Amino acid sequence: MKTLLQINTGIFGEHSNSTVLANAFAEQFAAQQDAQVVVRDLVSSPLPHLDANIIGAFASEESARTPEQQAIIDRSQALIDELEQADAVVLGLPMYNFSVPSQLKAYMDQVARAGITFKYTETGPQGLLTNKPVYVIAARGGMHAGLESDSQTAFIKTFFGFIGLHNVEFIYAEGLNMGDDAKAEAFAQAKQVMEKVAA
Numbered sequence: 001m002k003t004l005l006q007i008n009t010g011i012f013g014e015h016s017n018s019t020v021l022a023n024a025f026a027e028q029f030a031a032q033q034d035a036q037v038v039v040r041d042l043v044s045s046p047l048p049h050l051d052a053n054i055i056g057a058f059a060s061e062e063s064a065r066t067p068e069q070q071a072i073i074d075r076s077q078a079l080i081d082e083l084e085q086a087d088a089v090v091l092g093l094p095m096y097n098f099s100v101p102s103q104l105k106a107y108m109d110q111v112a113r114a115g116i117t118f119k120y121t122e123t124g125p126q127g128l129l130t131n132k133p134v135y136v137i138a139a140r141g142g143m144h145a146g147l148e149s150d151s152q153t154a155f156i157k158t159f160f161g162f163i164g165l166h167n168v169e170f171i172y173a174e175g176l177n178m179g180d181d182a183k184a185e186a187f188a189q190a191k192q193v194m195e196k197v198a199a
């Protein structure tokens with residue numbers, strides 16, 4: 001059986017548009033691909049911001065680690081294992097203040113690990129995770145796709161590509177704060193795209 005890892009980052013829990021749409025995607029994907037869904041909710045189970053202690057633990061020699069450093073390594077490794085064991089990923093991605101939710105950035109800082117999820121070679125960086133599709137459900141109040149204000153698309157694609165996940169597909173739900181009609185239209189369009197993508 002396949003595993004779909006659903007990463008939720010909407011701060012309004014089950015009321016977040018990104019989570020509502022990611023749930024719909026996961027339901028379709030699970031039914032059509034006979035997959036189980038593993039949910040990683042970065043809002044209800046937040047990770048700490050990156051700091052010198054975390055980087056110190058990541059850089060430490062295994063034999064010289066303190067128990068605190070080992071706990072930091074174990075938390076990071078569990079997240080990496082979860083990502084590696086998935087056959088596909090769906091990421092619910094709201095836009096908050098022209099960026100990704102800070103909870104997601106904290107997650108990225110946990111799974112970007114030199115020698116484990118990426119390494120540098122003579123020809124440049126190489127991602128070390130097994131490639132798999134990453135479906136990103138991008139929920140925005142305004143319209144940004146294809147514009148300079150879309151700070152998310154290139155960033156997310158670059159990041160996942162850096163750790164070896166090169167097939168990143170964005171599904172946009174935009175204009176969600178531009179009135180009820182615009183929101184209904186955006187949901188309908190996103191669901192139409194999701195139906196094709198999840199098949």
Ligand SMILES: Cc1cc2nc3c(=O)[nH]c(=O)nc-3n(C[C@H](O)[C@H](O)[C@H](O)COP(=O)(O)O)c2cc1C
Binds near residue numbers: 018
């Ligand atoms: C704190 C905050 C900041 C926001 N910043 C932006 C923004 O920069 N650009 C935008 O288009 N929409 C912005 N919005 C609107 C959200 O993108 C929109 O409500 C979307 O549905 C958020 O996803 P969510 O419902 O999954 O939380 C913001 C909303 C909040 C609550």
